[in-house]
Amino acid sequence: MKKIFLLVVVMSVCISSYSQEKKTDSLKTTNWESSYNKALKKVKEERKPMLIYFKGSDWCGPCKKLDKELFSTEKFKKLSEKNFILYEADIPFNEDLVENEKLGINKKLAKKYKVSSYPTILFINHKQKIIAYKKGLLLTEYYYPFFESVINKKRG
Structure with missing residues (x-):
């Protein structure tokens, strides 16, 4: 009986982890450009700044946290769709990714x-010149004043 209970618990944890992963994937912001050249073309056409997100998808713990807590949120989606062109510069250890x-x-x-x-x-x-940058992981709410400063530079 204990073995069956343990098996049920393990299966529940696995299923829960899998569904959370899928949920996070489905929340992924849909407006990331697939190529840098396409993103740059849109920057020139739309006169919006490009946000380049440098990450290591398979090794960087802070990147995974940022993906989940910032880039996968509805608040970020709304802000970015209106104000930025997005490009994700992933440099994983497993280069096959x-x-x-x-x-x-x-x-x-x-x-x-x-x-x-x-x-x-x-x-x-x-012109591919740096407007602003942030390194490392911050609390999610600290990114929004940074984003607003970029938006205000664009207006000014």
Whole structure:
């Protein structure tokens, strides 16, 4: 009887973990551009700043937390759709997680912008010049004043 109970508990935990993962994936912001060149083209056309999110999807704990607590929220989706072009520059240890061409671009961007710690959020303008950046993990609510400062720079 104890073995059956233990088995049920283990299965419940596994199912719960799986469904939470899927839920987080489904909350993922849908407006991340698939390529840097497409994102840059939109930045030029729409005159919005590009938010480049440097992350290590398979090794960076703070990045995973930021994905879940900031980038997967409805509040961020609404703010970003109106004000930013989004590009995710993932540089995982398991390089098979990102297609070769995109991984190469992500590494070049990290080198160009001297990104050495993860997560890093960088804003650039249509000339690919840095407008603002944040390194490391902050409390979620601290990102919104940062985002607002970028929006206000764009207006000014």
